[in-house]
Amino acid sequence: MASLGLEDKVILVTGGSRGIGAAIVNLLEDMGAKVAYTCRNPSESQNGKLAIEADVTDLAAMEAAAQKVEDKLGPVYGVVANAGTNKDNFYTKLTPEDWDAVSNVNLKGVNHTIKPLISGMYERGEGSIVCTSSISGERGNVAQTNYAATKAAIIGLVKSLSREAARYGVRANAVAPGFIDTDMTIALPDKVKDKIIAEIPFRRFGKPEDVAWAVAFLLSPVASNYVTGEVLRVNGAHHT
């Protein structure tokens, strides 16, 4: 039977305690991968899974997390830099603190996630890195200048990294979700939600699982073996 070839692959997912990250963790486990995920406090951990407490803004904590995954599960094949945050406001109202808080998680945090693991991937000559960008990073969004700037930066990061990493057999791609039903979008007022849904040809928000399958494809050494430096949109044709 055909498979994505993720059985026994060690994969680290950041922000795996809820939303899109939790869907990724569950799907990869169903596929037989050995999955670890980071969360910010133990109360966020899911039973029976390797949860590691680490804030992505803290490089030392992420280095320790990488070490812990390798000690417990073995050499890491896949990295999913999924943790992200938003502090939405009109540009004129954004404070420097709002700017830094979002940028520290969404951009610095992605760097802190990949950096401790990539040299080992190069040495072993295999690996797949998937970073979570966003429709906002591709087409912009009102009240999200800070968030969109980080999500656009992710695209530049994976495109450049893919060119450097190819000679070592390592791939780097981004997934760009549209509006997905998670804690991040739950706070949107119904009026705003209805307006957004009217713009989406699929006439609904996506589900976390819709993104998880795209991530699994990009991780797969079988299905996406020659796919690198790409941005895979999961947005119901909201932006094409």
Ligand SMILES: NC(=O)c1ccc[n+]([C@@H]2O[C@H](COP(=O)([O-])OP(=O)(O)OC[C@H]3O[C@@H](n4cnc5c(N)ncnc54)[C@H](O)[C@@H]3O)[C@@H](O)[C@H]2O)c1
């Ligand atoms: N929901 C959407 O509509 C949507 C759309 C496009 C992109 N995204 C992106 O998808 C990713 C997942 O978001 P989600 O929708 O599941 O949101 P969510 O708020 O449910 O989950 C975010 C996850 O990131 C973690 N996180 C946040 N700050 C962190 C930090 N400093 N250190 C470690 N972990 C941290 C949280 O604990 C949580 O597990 C994010 O990168 C987000 O920007 C979401």
